[in-house]
Amino acid sequence: MIGRTLATYFASRFVRAILIVFGFSCAIIWLFDFLELFRRTADAKAFSAGGIALISLFRVPSIAEQVLPFATLFGAIAAFLGLSRNLELVVARAAGISVWQFIAPALVVAVTLGAIGTTLWNPIAAGLKDRAEEQLYELTGRDKRLNPIASTSDVWLRQDGPNGESVIRARQSLDQGARLGDVTVMSFDRQGRFRARIDAREAVFADGAWVLSQALVRSED
Structure with a gap:
């Protein structure tokens, strides 16, 4: 079996790469995201380069989460190339260590990184992404020309109530869906007849109901 010292050395080389x-x-990722946000939000009244840099930094973990498997792959390849270039793999093979034995540390590192990414990185990335979207929404408001979040697919909800059903469309979803931005509500009675259209800047879900702010109601009455 491969010695603990050699296994630790190989593992450290893989982790570093x-x-x-x-x-x-x-x-x-941060550089390109910062440049894109800078370009899209430069006309916002509350524009701040430092604020945009911080928002972009908060967005990086969620994007980088998709890069982690490829970073692990290419990092392992780079580590093996470095070990081979320095003839360390040749020496290990000459000492009677099989290929599977010096691959084992890389497998352990990959599994450990996968577990860390699932249990720690993912929740942190999701929380930072929500915070970034909230700050970006506060910066740009309803202006869809400036807010990159507004260019994503709309959020559609169907809500049942005591007086009938309502269909809710939102341009932005914040706080894991508990807060919606740029909201349009189409309200219907129990017979399915159209009752009113409500346009609101924001909707917050609290105490089992949606609370609308800066709402404009257009009724058939």
């Missing part, structure tokens, strides 16, 4: 690739990927 993966972190370098992943860190470089995160830096590239």
Whole structure:
């Protein structure tokens, strides 16, 4: 069996290579995301380069989460190339260590990173993404020309109530769906007849009901 010292050495080489690739990927993601947000929000009244940089930083973990498997792959390849270039793999093979034995540390590192990404990175990334979207929404408001979030697919909900059903469409979803931005509500009675249209800047779900702010009601009456 491969010795603990050698296994730790190989594992450290894999971790270092993966972190370098992943860190470089995160830096590239942040740079391009910052430039895009900067371009889209430069006309906002509350525009701030530092604020945009922070928002972009909050968005990076959720985007980088999709890059982690590729960073692990290319980091492992880079680590193996480095070990081979330095003839360390040749020495290990000459010492009687099989291929599967010096691959084992890489497998352990990959499984560990996968577990960390699922249990720790994912919840943190989701929380930071919600915070970034909230700050970006506060910065740009209803202006869909400036807010990249508004260009995503609309959110549609069907809500039943004591007086009939309502269909809710929202341009933005914040706080994991508990807060909606740029909302349009189409209200119907129990017989399915149209009753009113409500346009609101924001809808917050509280105490089992949607609370609308800055709402404009257009009724058939």
